[in-house]
């Protein structure tokens with residue numbers, strides 16, 4: 708079995724996303740939402756609309772898709788928590804996705820984190836070490852560490868192994884509540900092996916970032932990694948199964 712913990716649904720591309728996943732033997736995918744549809748700072752109505760699109764896709768493909776609730780922590784707390792509860796209680800979403808609206812050191816994340824701790828659900832947070840073209844409030848692995856220390860009971864999936872690099876892996880190594888998804892730019896030789904060596908295979912999860920990245924290439928970095936079958940099974944599905952409680 709293969710679970711892809713990091714995909715984005717755009718309504719027009721959903722059918723091809725699902726068929727590409729199936730073609731590549733990916734059994735289950737997590738939809739994080741079309742998170743940049745309205746830019747970096749979506750208002751409440753826009754967040755609601757993005758989640759509605761995810762709900763529609765989950766309803767259309769209930770055996771394949773799981774939703775994550777996309778939020779902008781800069782929006783009102785009442786709206787944010789109500790939206791999270793709507794997605795989780797009514798549509799069985801499995802976690803929260805945060806992108807670049809607010810840096811993850813910001814206190815405005817705290818109500819969301821408290822709620823996730825209460826619900827025992829994970830956060831998947833965009834993350835990247837960039838030297839150029841950084842979004843104003845984009846989070847880095849060192850920002851993720853700050854959040855992970857503050858909320859040790861919440862499992863945080865730090866997105867984009869290839870964007871966080873060796874330094875990002877080292878940053879989070881000592882925080883057992885931080886996982887890393889393997890998505891991101893070009894596969895870098897030995898980076899997956901390095902993440903497994905530093906974090907253990909139980910904290911690395913497969914993610915593709917499809918449809919922005921090609922699923923087959925993203926799978927290739929795991930297939931081709933110098934890891935044993937048990938480690939690959941953990942990355943491909945066992946860890947995600949536990950995180951998503953499926």
Ligand SMILES: [Zn+2]
Pocket residue numbers: 713715916
């Ligand atoms: Zn993404």
